[in-house]
Amino acid sequence: MQDPNEDTEWNEILRDFGILPPKEEPKDEIEEMVLRLQKEAMVKPYEKMTLAQLKEAEDEFDEEDMRAIEIYREKRLQEWKALRKKQKFGELREISGNQYVNEVTNAEKDVSVIIHLYRSSIPMCLLVNQHLSLLARKFPETKFVKAIVNSCIQHYHDNCLPTIFVYKNGQIEGKFIGIIECGGINLKLEELEWKLAEVGAIQTDLEENPKKGIVDVMVSSIRNTSIYDDTSSSNSDNDDTK
Numbered sequence: 674m675q676d677p678n679e680d681t682e683w684n685e686i687l688r689d690f691g692i693l694p695p696k697e698e699p700k701d702e703i704e705e706m707v708l709r710l711q712k713e714a715m716v717k718p719y720e721k722m723t724l725a726q727l728k729e730a731e732d733e734f735d736e737e738d739m740r741a742i743e744i745y746r747e748k749r750l751q752e753w754k755a756l757r758k759k760q761k762f763g764e765l766r767e768i769s770g771n772q773y774v775n776e777v778t779n780a781e782k783d784v785s786v787i788i789h790l791y792r793s794s795i796p797m798c799l800l801v802n803q804h805l806s807l808l809a810r811k812f813p814e815t816k817f818v819k820a821i822v823n824s825c826i827q828h829y830h831d832n833c834l835p836t837i838f839v840y841k842n843g844q845i846e847g848k849f850i851g852i853i854e855c856g857g858i859n860l861k862l863e864e865l866e867w868k869l870a871e872v873g874a875i876q877t878d879l880e881e882n883p884k885k886g887i888v889d890v891m892v893s894s895i896r897n898t899s900i901y902d903d904t905s906s907s908n909s910d911n912d913d914t915k
Contacts, residue, residue, distance in 0.1 A: 763813035765789075765806040770824035777818065778843050785815045785846070785874045790822040790829070790836040797852050797860075801835045804865045811866075812875040839874045847872025856884075 768776050773788075780786045789805055791798035802819055809817035822829045822836070829836075835855050839847035849855045849868065856864050863883040870877035 761813065762816050763810055765802065765809045765817045765819055768818045768820050770820060770826075773820065773825055776816075777838075777840050780816060780840065782842060784841070786840040787815060787817050787869060787874050788838050788840070789819040790825060790834065790838070791819055792822055792831065792834055795831065795834050797855065797858055798835045800858075800860060801837070801855060801865070804860065804862045807862060808866055808869070808875070815875050837869075839869065839872050841873070847874065 768788075777786050777788050787805065789798075789801055791802060793799065805817050805819065809815075822834060833850050835849075835852070837847075837849040837855060838845055847869075852858060856868060861883060863879060866875065866877050867879055867882050867884070869875050870879070
């Protein structure tokens with residue numbers, strides 16, 4: 674098939690009659706570069722500046738630019754406020770018992786609050802605090818606090834520690850009391866993250882329970898043990914009837 678862009682007399686005739694489209698001109702690299710630079714020049718310099726830089730450069734802009742800058746600055750300010758609102762926490766804070774109501778029960782509306790009641794003499798409590806510190810950075814929209822248990826509840830038994838409560842709008846949404854419920858002495862960071870996500874305290878990006886494989890093995894082991902016990906019991910009953 675003949676190339677319509679080929680330089681032949683016949684193609685020129687066909688172009689004159691409108692049968693073939695006009696010949697495509699090769700793109701000029703220099704022209705393309707000029708067009709690109711012109712397009713970039715149309716972007717106002719203030720659109721690449723931070724709020725602080727805008728303040729410093731105010732004298733360099735004309736009246737029309739200043740009106741546009743005010744609109745742009747307000748937009749950037751609102752974006753910054755929205756980001757700060759979303760990332761208002763970001764750390765595991767220590768509170769005392771007399772702060773419990775204000776910091777936890779009466780916390781901001783629709784904000785999840787995770788509080789860890791602990792005793793520093795219990796190794797599992799120290800492990801949970803380490804994990805919660807990391808999770809607080811990962812989920813800054815959730816409030817993470819810790820409190821020495823004696824400052825909140827007198828005579829609280831060590832068997833109930835660590836204790837983690839999850840609050841939202843003054844209500845307890847989840848609780849993990851004692852070593853077993855908190856995940857055991859070998860608790861991994863991802864396992865605690867999954868537990869907190871299950872009660873709605875955080876929105877995790879984990880796709881499945883990190884402990885699923887271990888749980889499956891335990892269930893299989895229990896099932897096999899049960900079958901073995903049933904078989905042994907059945908054989909024993911048969912022997913007794915002989």
